[in-house]
Amino acid sequence: MADDTQDSSRIGDSPRIGWIGTGRMGFPLAARLLDAGYDVAVHNRTRAKAEPLTERGATVVDRPADLADRDVVFTMVSASPDLEAVATGPGGVLTAPDAAPGILIDSSTVSTGTSARIREAAARRGTDFLAAPVSGNPKVIASGGLTIAVSGAREVFGRVERLLAPLGRGVTYVGEGEAARLVKIAHNVFLGVVTQSLAEILVLAEKGGVGRAAFLEFLNDSVMGSAYTRYKSPALVNLDFTPTFTMPLLRKDMELGLSAGRELGVPMPLAAATAQLVAGAVGAGHADEDFAALILEQARNSGLTLEAEDVSVDDGLSPRE
Numbered sequence: 001m002a003d004d005t006q007d008s009s010r011i012g013d014s015p016r017i018g019w020i021g022t023g024r025m026g027f028p029l030a031a032r033l034l035d036a037g038y039d040v041a042v043h044n045r046t047r048a049k050a051e052p053l054t055e056r057g058a059t060v061v062d063r064p065a066d067l068a069d070r071d072v073v074f075t076m077v078s079a080s081p082d083l084e085a086v087a088t089g090p091g092g093v094l095t096a097p098d099a100a101p102g103i104l105i106d107s108s109t110v111s112t113g114t115s116a117r118i119r120e121a122a123a124r125r126g127t128d129f130l131a132a133p134v135s136g137n138p139k140v141i142a143s144g145g146l147t148i149a150v151s152g153a154r155e156v157f158g159r160v161e162r163l164l165a166p167l168g169r170g171v172t173y174v175g176e177g178e179a180a181r182l183v184k185i186a187h188n189v190f191l192g193v194v195t196q197s198l199a200e201i202l203v204l205a206e207k208g209g210v211g212r213a214a215f216l217e218f219l220n221d222s223v224m225g226s227a228y229t230r231y232k233s234p235a236l237v238n239l240d241f242t243p244t245f246t247m248p249l250l251r252k253d254m255e256l257g258l259s260a261g262r263e264l265g266v267p268m269p270l271a272a273a274t275a276q277l278v279a280g281a282v283g284a285g286h287a288d289e290d291f292a293a294l295i296l297e298q299a300r301n302s303g304l305t306l307e308a309e310d311v312s313v314d315d316g317l318s319p320r321e
Helices: 026-035 049-055 080-088 112-124 138-143 154-167 179-207 212-220 227-239 247-264 269-283 291-301
Strands: 016-020 041-044 072-075 105-106 129-132 147-151 170-175
Touching: 016 026, 026 041, 026 049, 026 072, 026 138, 026 154, 026 227, 041 049, 041 212, 072 080, 080 105, 105 154, 112 129, 112 179, 129 154, 129 179, 129 247, 147 154, 147 179, 154 170, 170 179, 170 212, 179 212, 179 269, 179 291, 212 227, 227 291, 247 269, 247 291, 269 291
Parallel strands: 016 041, 016 072, 072 105, 105 129, 147 170
Antiparallel strands: 129 147
16 A cells, blocks of 8 residues: 655645755756755765755755655666665665655666666655656756656656756656656667767778868768767867766666667667677776777777877857756
């Protein structure tokens, strides 16, 4: 029998927000809600990473369970085990004895199975659950360009749609249940395949005497250019692999995508080949670098040593209000 410790239908004009996970993505997203005027309390496993948000008006709590009385709680953690820990593990937000959030919104990239288990656990506490994975990185968040795919009950989505709006430029409802998980996993598989393809054509052009900056300028102005190829251009030209998304995280998502392909009977030969190359790059020592470092392994396999071109390259991102 569901525990009706919270009534999510009462979400009003000024909901009290909880945020769990203030890493590279969670911190700037929580900050955007604070800057939009919302009452936000935050939790992070390493408290010191959340403390700077107090300068914007946030309250920092010691346990996820301390956010159980909030109207809406967001989670943004690294992987499936982390989500289960903060939601249903000891001190989890769904384990408080006398309270449960009205709506739980998870923006992590996790498996559909984990998401379904958290949805069921939330339902037992009378908490509505939305899967809301995001596309972007901290610089994209700063530019206002983040996009979000959301799945769950459409009526629940309708009640929080305006709350999601300050987080970025696009919020798309994609269906019931765990549909948003598949959307995000498919998105990140495409991210891996496109990045490997970029690495291959850049190395091909350079080995034939064409500089990376020149090639990307041409590509970005052509019909094949995109927001993604443009904002990855500085890293690829100047070999700055300060991480926005690490190789091990991409490897995890490629594996999730291939698993979904097997479950749904969809052959994914390009994704499978890319997953092997990503795994190889991790094994070659690129675990702490941005996944654009795939170009280094492509160059090495091609007998080419790359050097930073040290030129200014427009990434196509400018801050949006």
